[in-house]
Amino acid sequence: MRFLCCFRTFLPLIYHILSLYCRNIFITLFFVLLFQVNSFAALPLEVTVEGVEPELRENILATLRLYVYRDSERMQEKNILVLYKESDDDIRAALGPFGYYSPRIESDLKKVGDVWHATYSVDKGRPITVGKMHLEILGEGNEAPYFEKLLGERPFAPGDILFQPFYTKYKAKMLRIAFAEGYLEAKFIEHRLDIYKKRYKANVHLVLELGTRYRFGELHAEQEVITPELLRKYLRYKKGDPYRSVQLFEAQQYLYRSGYFKNVVVRGDTDQIVGEEVAVTIKAEPLDKFNKYVIGLGYASDTGIRATLGWYNRLLNKSGHRLRAALQIGERDSSLQASYEIPVFDPRYEKVATSAAYQDQKWDSTKSKILAAGPAYIYSSAKLKYSLGIEYRNEDYSIGSSRGRSALLVPTFSGSYLFARKDARQTNSQLKRGVLFSVNVRGASEALVSDASFLQVQLDTVAAVSPIDKWRIIGRLTLGATEVDSINDLPPSLRFYAGGDISVRGYGYRTIGSRNSAGDVIGGRYTTVASLELERSLSEYLAAAVFWDVGSATVEKEPDFYQGAGLGGRINLPFGQVRLDLGVPLTDVDGFTVRLHFSITGEF
Known part of the structure; x- marks a missing residue:
């Protein structure tokens, strides 16, 4: 107690x-x-590497731990000293892939005030060069052209510095090509670099074993948009063909570009191989809306104000048929046209179109109303386009006080070829660089329900070059000739004219041509039009240009040239283009005159 x-x-x-x-x-x-x-705050540290090229310096800094961790809160004095002692190993590891295995390194570490300074002077030394190379592909199919080409593209030439990324890239390329060609089990049975530092030499050994080449198997299509028959036409292989992944990629691209689908995925089921066959699965989603509507507004000095309404049904039925129609209402050019399209043969490029059109045109003292209809076979790829068709044309027209009517059954051929790289076209379908060549041939015979017989050929060439950044030179040339008894046998729509926004600037629309006794322009059987334009890009959307045009349209073979020159501006917009040209006529003009050529187009 x-x-x-x-x-x-x-x-x-x-x-x-x-x-x-x-x-x-x-x-x-x-x-x-x-x-x-407070003690965990990083100490100030500066690292300097001298004596090597920028590429080597960047790789050294990316490997040098003293530099990589310089801002770490754990970078205290003790750690700085430890990493500094290991710097030589880091620098050697950074130079090795570039072929330098015997560098001489001088380093210094000191503290000035509160700041640590690490300096490295590097002499990369004598490089390792490539001696022998053993490149080999084993297995059935090893003599294929793509493998022979691959072996010819050796990663090194004897005596080259051993730049190891080249070796790694080439090794990956060998496997990539083998896999792409269906050798899904290809593997290296030998892959090594033998480096002899004392001799400053290295030998390369790469031996690829192909193994089994797999083939295309069953097709599993998960879609109900188009018929299986049409779908298979987009696949450029048959069951049993060697499996090539690029063909699946191309099929996916073309199916998507067909406009029938919202999304498309094409893949080989390489994880479920049956025997030596690889099944292919296609998954495709239908479009949310198959009908597409377009409203367009525009103005041009030649044709005045115009408005366009378009309708396009991208899939009328499972056979891939399409239907399109367009109405244009303009001051001097109005039209209504419709076209029914059917994919044929290779649907990626080929179709048959049956078209009908009505057109009402006015210019100068000429008026023309045309009703035309007919079928055509059309081929269209990125560079080559052509069509072959037959068209019935009924035209009522008047030129001044004279009137006429023409009924012709006209077989036609038109084609074009683009000599240019893939990036040759920029927005608004302008030719950026390259040459576009076009030809148009048509004719008629009185023996085939026609009022007249004629044969007409027109050649067009557009060339564009860009010798200096932001500068572009554009040249255009049109040559045309018609074999016909009399110019009066041809309706205005089949005659040649010159002058206007896209012809000879400085003159009115279709005001260059032969004239009748009343002074009315009646066009010609022959034409030559040329243009040279120098364009300077001012920004992504703006450009300025100077131009010179010359043209002729005559009944007789002898040309009667008219010249025009001037300057202009271009505005490229997401929905179209604005063009403004000031053209000065240089032929048969009293005094100095300037003609404004203005056009703007847009679709929504």
Whole structure:
């Protein structure tokens, strides 16, 4: 009892002492932790590498741990010293892939004030060069042209510096080509670099074993948009053909570009191979809307204001048929046309279109109303386009006070070829660089329900070059000739004219041509039009140009040239283009005159 009483007496004192002790411990720990936090702040460190090319310097810095971790909070004095001692190994590791295995390195580390400075002077030394190369592809099919070409594209020539990324890239290319050609189990049975540092030589050994070449198997199509027969026409392989992944990629591209689908995925089921065949799965989603509507507004000095309304049904039925129609209402050019299209043969490029059109045109003293209809076979790829068709044309027209009517059954051929790279076309279908050649041939015979016999050939060439950045030179040439008894046997739509926004600027639309006794322009049987334009790009959307045009349209073979020159501006917009040209006529003009040529087009 006496002990308990004493304990109770000293209990407040004990509590006070313990509380004071705990407070002291807490305060001590607080300052220790605060010091530790401050001590973990990274010390200022500068790293300099000298004596090597920028490419090598960048690789050294990317490998040098003293530089990589320089901003780390753990980069304290102790760690700086440790990593500095290991710097030589880091630098050697960075230079090795570039073929330098014997560098001489001088380094220095010092502290100036609060800042550490690490300096490295590197002499990369004598490089390792390539001696022997053993490149081989084993297995059935190893003599294929693409493998022979691959072996001919050796990663090194004897004596080249051993730049290891070339070796790695070439090794990956060998496997990539083998896999792409259906050798899905291809593997290297030998792949090594023998490096002899004392001799400064390296030998390359790459031996690829092809293994089994797999073939295309069953097709599994998960779609109900088009018929299986039409779908298969987009696949340029047959079951049993060697499996080539590029053909699947191309099929996916063309199916998507067909306009029938919203999304398309074509893949080979390489994870479920049956025997030596790889099944192909196609998943395709239908479009949300098959009908597409287009509203267009435009103005041109030649034809005045115009408005266009278009309708396009991209899939009329599962056989891939399409239907399109367009109505244009303009001051001097109005039309209504419709076309029914059927994919044939290779649907990626080929179709048959049956078209009908009505057109009402006016210019100068000429008026023309045309009703035309007929079928045509059309081929259209990125570079080559051509069509072969037959068209019945009925045209009522008047030129001044004279009137006429023409009924012709006209076989036609037209084609074009683009000599240019894939990026040759820019927005608004302008030719950026290259040459576009076009030909148009048509005719008629009185023996085939026609009012007249004629044969007409027209050649067009557009060339564009860009010798200096932001500058473009564009040249155009049109040659045309018609074999016909009399110009009066041809309706205005089949005669040649010159002058206007896209012909000889400085003159009115179709005002250049032979004239009748009343002074009315009646066109010609022959034409020559040429243009040279220098264009300077001012920004992504703006350009300025100077031009010179010359043209003739005559009944007789002898040309009667008219010339025009001027300057202009271009505005390229997401929905179309604005063109403004100021043309000055240089032939048969009294005094100085300027003609404005302005056009703007857009579709929404």
